[in-house]
Amino acid sequence: MPDTPRLNRPEHRQARAGSALIAPAVLLLLVILILPVAVAAILSFSDYTLGRSGIGWVGLKNYADIFTRSSYRKMITATVLYVLVTVPVSVALGLGAALLIRSVRIGASFYRTVYFLPVMASLLAMAIVWEFALHPSLGLVNRTLAQGCGTWLEGWPWFARGCAEGFPLWLSDRDYALWTLAFIGIWQSFGFNMVLYLAGLTSVPRDLYAAAEMDGVRSGWARFRLITWPMLGPTTVFVVTISTIRSFQVFDTVEALTHGGPAKSTYVMIYAIYEKGIAQNLVGMGAAITVLFLGFVMLISVAQRRFVERKVHYA
Amino acid sequence: MATLELKDITKSFGDTDILRGVSLEIADGEFLSLVGPSGCGKSTLLRILAGLESQSAGSVHIGEACVDGRRAADRDLAMVFQSYALYPHLTVAENIAVPLTMRRLRRADRLPLMGALMPGVRRRRADIVRTVREAAEILDIAALLDRKPGQLSGGQRQRVALGRALVRDPAAFLLDEPLSNLDAKMRVHMRAEIAQLNRRLGATFVYVTHDQAEAMTMSDRIAVMMDGELLQVGTPDELYDDPADIRVARFIGSPAINLLPVETDGAGVIRLTGRATVLRAGPVPVAYLGIRPEALEPCDRDPLLSGRARLVENLGSDLFVQLDVPEMPETVTVRLPSDARGKIAAGDLMHLRVRPDRVRGFDSMGLAAPFGAEALADA
Numbered sequence: 108m109p110d111t112p113r114l115n116r117p118e119h120r121q122a123r124a125g126s127a128l129i130a131p132a133v134l135l136l137l138v139i140l141i142l143p144v145a146v147a148a149i150l151s152f153s154d155y156t157l158g159r160s161g162i163g164w165v166g167l168k169n170y171a172d173i174f175t176r177s178s179y180r181k182m183i184t185a186t187v188l189y190v191l192v193t194v195p196v197s198v199a200l201g202l203g204a205a206l207l208i209r210s211v212r213i214g215a216s217f218y219r220t221v222y223f224l225p226v227m228a229s230l231l232a233m234a235i236v237w238e239f240a241l242h243p244s245l246g247l248v249n250r251t252l253a254q255g256c257g258t259w260l261e262g263w264p265w266f267a268r269g270c271a272e273g274f275p276l277w278l279s280d281r282d283y284a285l286w287t288l289a290f291i292g293i294w295q296s297f298g299f300n301m302v303l304y305l306a307g308l309t310s311v312p313r314d315l316y317a318a319a320e321m322d323g324v325r326s327g328w329a330r331f332r333l334i335t336w337p338m339l340g341p342t343t344v345f346v347v348t349i350s351t352i353r354s355f356q357v358f359d360t361v362e363a364l365t366h367g368g369p370a371k372s373t374y375v376m377i378y379a380i381y382e383k384g385i386a387q388n389l390v391g392m393g394a395a396i397t398v399l400f401l402g403f404v405m406l407i408s409v410a411q412r413r414f415v416e417r418k419v420h421y422a
Numbered sequence: 423m424a425t426l427e428l429k430d431i432t433k434s435f436g437d438t439d440i441l442r443g444v445s446l447e448i449a450d451g452e453f454l455s456l457v458g459p460s461g462c463g464k465s466t467l468l469r470i471l472a473g474l475e476s477q478s479a480g481s482v483h484i485g486e487a488c489v490d491g492r493r494a495a496d497r498d499l500a501m502v503f504q505s506y507a508l509y510p511h512l513t514v515a516e517n518i519a520v521p522l523t524m525r526r527l528r529r530a531d532r533l534p535l536m537g538a539l540m541p542g543v544r545r546r547r548a549d550i551v552r553t554v555r556e557a558a559e560i561l562d563i564a565a566l567l568d569r570k571p572g573q574l575s576g577g578q579r580q581r582v583a584l585g586r587a588l589v590r591d592p593a594a595f596l597l598d599e600p601l602s603n604l605d606a607k608m609r610v611h612m613r614a615e616i617a618q619l620n621r622r623l624g625a626t627f628v629y630v631t632h633d634q635a636e637a638m639t640m641s642d643r644i645a646v647m648m649d650g651e652l653l654q655v656g657t658p659d660e661l662y663d664d665p666a667d668i669r670v671a672r673f674i675g676s677p678a679i680n681l682l683p684v685e686t687d688g689a690g691v692i693r694l695t696g697r698a699t700v701l702r703a704g705p706v707p708v709a710y711l712g713i714r715p716e717a718l719e720p721c722d723r724d725p726l727l728s729g730r731a732r733l734v735e736n737l738g739s740d741l742f743v744q745l746d747v748p749e750m751p752e753t754v755t756v757r758l759p760s761d762a763r764g765k766i767a768a769g770d771l772m773h774l775r776v777r778p779d780r781v782r783g784f785d786s787m788g789l790a791a792p793f794g795a796e797a798l799a800d801a
Contacts, residue, residue, distance in 0.1 A: 314504075314505045315507050317469075317472075317494075318501070320474060320493070321472065321495070321499065321521075322520045322524055323525045324520075324524050325493075325495050325524075326529070329524070329532075333509065337509070337511040338511075
């Protein structure tokens with residue numbers, strides 16, 4: 108066998124060509140995806156503001172502020188509460204709607220379209236509708252509730268108080284604002300989860316239901332426990348992850364309806380980033396919150412991969 | 423253990439008739455195969471028997487009882503699916519236990535944590551574990567009980583599916599093409615095993631397949647279905663030797679039967695390619711002669727057929743020769759014993775004769791047409 112110089116062998120030449128071919132892609136990846144995150148991480152250690160020449164390094168001060176100042180503690184509380192409410196409810200409603208739509212013989216596409224409407228509509232546009240509906244005195248919601256005054260509904264203490272002192276200021280009462288936004292978030296997102304679950308349901312083999320019937324599984328609940336829920340495991344992991352990330356990202360309703368108030372009760376992270384980093388031009392602080400936000404999202408993705416995904420794929 | 427009876431079952435989807443009046447009785451402990459080409463309605467018939475689909479008309483009886491309107495879960499039948507339909511998230515032991523937990527434990531007993539506190543549950547759970555183990559030992563899968571279906575081979579999954587069926591001692595077993603996802607060697611092995619299981623359990627088996635070899639090797643009786651109708655029900659020997667319909671003759675046997683177009687003249691003489699044969703038609707004119715490949719034998723004089731060998735297939739145990747016979751639309755297949763190996767080659771001229779009692783006649787509609795008495799006298 109003739110002695111080919113090591114670097115001239117075909118596989119080495121191919122490897123060199125391959126590296127040359129992927130180089131542009133790697134470069135773009137670094138510039139477009141990695142670099143901005145790195146810049147944000149670096150800026151988070153500064154007090155940089157746009158337009159000022161020079162940059163002042165402040166070390167961990169921005170992070171220390173996040174964990175000590177009450178407005179940022181409120182930010183984390185509001186964000187986490189919002190996520191903890193919206194995710195389970197919108198996932199459960201999405202699954203419920205998908206199961207119901209699968210079970211109807213006619214009208215399935217009608218329901219599918221109707222439930223999906225809020226997903227397609229711009230949330231900012233729909234926020235205007237909600238603002239109108241939730242107006243304390245003129246809004247549809249409180250006027251409808253007022254119709255119930257003087258009926259048996261007054262037996263409910265909350266309702267009686269509403270009749271006596273006026274129904275809640277849904278968006279400007281600090282006890283209600285976050286829950287109202289969570290409600291709108293659920294209303295907006297469960298149709299999306301429903302579509303994902305419908306796709307997941309089509310992949311459950313029909314034979315399994317026939318086998319369960321032969322095995323003496325009689326009730327719908329037993330069928331759900333034995334087949335549907337386990338077989339939807341991968342879909343559920345995906346739906347929960349996507350919903351969580353989307354809930355962390357809530358911004359448009361806050362901007363349109365509450366501006367983070369009242370008393371910072373709806374001061375969620377993305378809104379804080381916007382307010383600090385763009386509105387008030389405190390780029391360093393905005394970058395620090397961004398890094399924290401990315402940390403949260405990363406944590407969820409890793410948790411999904413590590414702990415859950417392994418348990419729901421059976422093949 | 424029970425007899426099964428289907429009475430005049432029809433099934434239509436819109437204008438399409440899938441089943442047109444199928445009646446069938448299956449004896450206690452019998453192994454009956456429903457065989458036919460794809461789309462003949464055999465799987466639909468099995469699902470109607472199981473209660474997974476409802477018939478458009480007719481009735482189903484299990485034992486003495488009419489089970490129309492009774493849901494599948496209450497019919498006490500077990501089914502093995504072509505896809506095996508194992509629960510992928512449960513272990514083999516849990517899969518086999520499902521029919522028992524669903525029947526022996528009440529709903530409250532099955533609750534996680536809570537269920538363990540219910541009276542008698544611990545004992546019944548222990549019973550289930552023991553029954554599952556017994557079933558697994560019958561099928562030789564006791565070593566696999568802790569695995570998930572995804573970790574098993576096709577043959578092992580097949581056994582788990584069988585285990586789930588036999589664990590609760592049902593009135594009858596329904597098997598829907600259970601071997602079609604296995605490789606050829608495993609299929610031959612499993613068909614022997616399933617037939618033995620039938621003898622061992624003494625239970626009624628209804629076996630759906632499109633493979634006539636499976637039906638022939640395993641069954642007590644075979645029901646041949648085509649286009650939503652039962653063409654013939656009988657033992658493998660009856661179907662092979664005396665097919666009632668030309669379609670049954672074609673479907674059963676491999677290589678396929680030779681069907682030679684013939685004419686019956688006014689005197690009842692059957693003429694093949696214009697020449698008179700020793701065969702005489704009975705009351706019904708004969709339009710086709712059906713001759714199995716092994717019924718033809720080489721001869722030196724007075725041949726029924728002569729032709730040139732187009733292809734010689736050597737299987738070791740047998741030799742199949744495809745003959746081009748003048749004026750015949752299709753080649754004629756002859757099966758020769760292994761001692762003919764090397765004595766015949768493509769292009770050789772062969773003369774063939776047949777014993778009249780091994781020939782079957784069919785009329786122009788394809789129904790069996792018996793020969794007249796003289797023909798048998800000539801033999």
